[in-house]
Amino acid sequence: MPELPEVETVCRTLNSLIAGKTIKQVTVSLPRIIQKPDDPQLFAALLEGRTFQSVERRGKFIRLLLDGIVLVSHLRMEGRYGLYREEDPVENHTHVIFHFTDGTALRYKDVRQFGTMHLFEPGMEFQSAPLKKLGLEPLSDTFTFAAFDEAIGRRSTKIKPLLLNQEVIVGLGNIYVDEALHEAGIHPERTADSLSRSEKKRLHESIVSTLGSAVEAGGSSIKSYVNGQGEMGMFQHKLRAYGRTGEACRECGNEIVKFVLGGRGTHVCLRCQKPPKGSSVAPAMKRHSAGKSESNAVKRRLDGAVSRGSKPKEGKAE
């Protein structure tokens, strides 16, 4: 599923591609994508003749602003937008086509068919589902430390599932929660109310910097994410913890280990992110002597693996 940086990238790309284009006609070939209104023909009729003005993001939702109407779109697992010329062959799994007056078309493709589209009068989209209950927006000016502290402060929930809860803070998925917690040096099983003020400050800063640099890099391409212009994101090359099981921590050289928390694969460095009492991370983790540099730590690990012969299976990624 695309996460916030990917959706932000899609929004920026779409904005550059379709702002100013006027819809001549809308074709819906998979009615279930259209959630509101529930009649796809009415959906089409409401959009025809209108012009896209800008594309904005709220959480992982895309807000496509037209004159007098707002289209709220969620890509879910596999949804993609692409701008085509009318004469380009229509690819499989294309479910909604916005035909423009200038001979181009915005096509929505969705192999898994989980994506959704809702139409609202401008401003009304915030008053009802799916946008109404969304939590703090981590890339906006309103995401202050005070607001973050207020949202998570006294909760006795473990911090990772709390950060994944879209009603608390939007747009943080599995990848960026692991990344932000590693950067902040906080174990994902710590409860929110156990965090000191300085830990919460570090976490707040890490969320902003992790998401900010991911947006700058164009989003991550871990699964099959491609932005609206078909460009792959580059953030995966900079990951600290996520997907690096068995590799050396970039901070201390210790090994990144993976465990399951709340059903989600979770990646930590147990030296940088001290587990709380009763942590579910297996205690019999391979521990390597403190590495001053990453290459030394990797070398030691390789030597160790060879000399020991049998390697514990937790070194396998994913």
Ligand SMILES: [Zn+2]
């Ligand atoms: Zn570490």
